[in-house]
Amino acid sequence: DQQVKQNSPSLSVQEGRISILNCDYTNSMFDYFLWYKKYPAEGPTFLISISSIKDKNEDGRFTVFLNKSAKHLSLHIVPSQPGDSAVYFCAASAIRDDKIIFGKGTRLHILP
Amino acid sequence: GAVVSQHPSRVICKSGTSVKIECRSLDFQATTMFWYRQFPKKSLMLMATSNEGSKATYEQGVEKDKFLINHASLTLSTLTVTSAHPEDSSFYICSAQTSSRVNQPQHFGDGTRLSIL
Numbered sequence: 001d002q003q004v005k006q007n008s009p010s011l012s013v014q015e016g017r018i019s020i021l022n023c024d025y026t027n028s029m030f031d032y033f034l035w036y037k038k039y040p041a042e043g044p045t046f047l048i049s050i051s052s053i054k055d056k057n058e059d060g061r062f063t064v065f066l067n068k069s070a071k072h073l074s075l076h077i078v079p080s081q082p083g084d085s086a087v088y089f090c091a092a093s094a095i096r097d098d099k100i101i102f103g104k105g106t107r108l109h110i111l112p
Numbered sequence: 113g114a115v116v117s118q119h120p121s122r123v124i125c126k127s128g129t130s131v132k133i134e135c136r137s138l139d140f141q142a143t144t145m146f147w148y149r150q151f152p153k154k155s156l157m158l159m160a161t162s163n164e165g166s167k168a169t170y171e172q173g174v175e176k177d178k179f180l181i182n183h184a185s186l187t188l189s190t191l192t193v194t195s196a197h198p199e200d201s202s203f204y205i206c207s208a209q210t211s212s213r214v215n216q217p218q219h220f221g222d223g224t225r226l227s228i229l
Contacts, residue, residue, distance in 0.1 A: 044158075045158075
């Protein structure tokens with residue numbers, strides 16, 4: 001059973017517009033959430049994270065929103081740029097547990 | 113499909129011991145496997161990339177003689193932590209890729225929690 005779900009395998013967004021990537025989780029013990037970005041033939045690179053005590057974290061063009069009651073988080077990228085084309089992984093870890101549970105990823109295509 | 117099995121899931125051993133971690137692609141052939149290390153509440157750190165039949169490519173700052181990686185077949189890569197010390201305690205995770213072509217998904221194992229006493 002998937003504990004972290006990214007239900008959209010791919011997403012296409014026009015350059016300059018906002019990209020919104022969604023993630024749902026089932027384990028109420030998760031208290032720390034991360035987004036990773038991955039280019040082809042490279043390992044995932046850390047993008048942004050959020051603790052469960054917050055509902056929003058912003059870093060430049062990237063903002064992560066957390067809705068604990070809905071067990072949902074989203075990553076907003078604005079404005080979207082061609083270099084943002086990549087696979088984005090949502091991940092979560094539980095209280096007192098080092099293990100990260102990843103979603104299966106969403107491939108983002110930024111269209112010119 | 114696309115299952116990656118990592119074994120063991122947890123290891124507790126004494127300082128000075130060498131520990132081998134296996135990463136297997138169960139239902140596909142993995143031309144490339146990645147080894148990561150994760151510290152508590154921190155980002156995943158890529159340690160090395162291994163391609164079947166060739167030497168692994170290590171990231172900067174990763175000791176090659178400390179972390180031996182072997183990718184002997186298209187379904188198996190191993191990471192051996194040699195003469196492990198408490199500072200090597202961490203969470204190690206592998207992932208596998210089906211092809212060297214672009215836009216191929218990477219499939220992760222469930223990780224190995226290594227504790228050195």
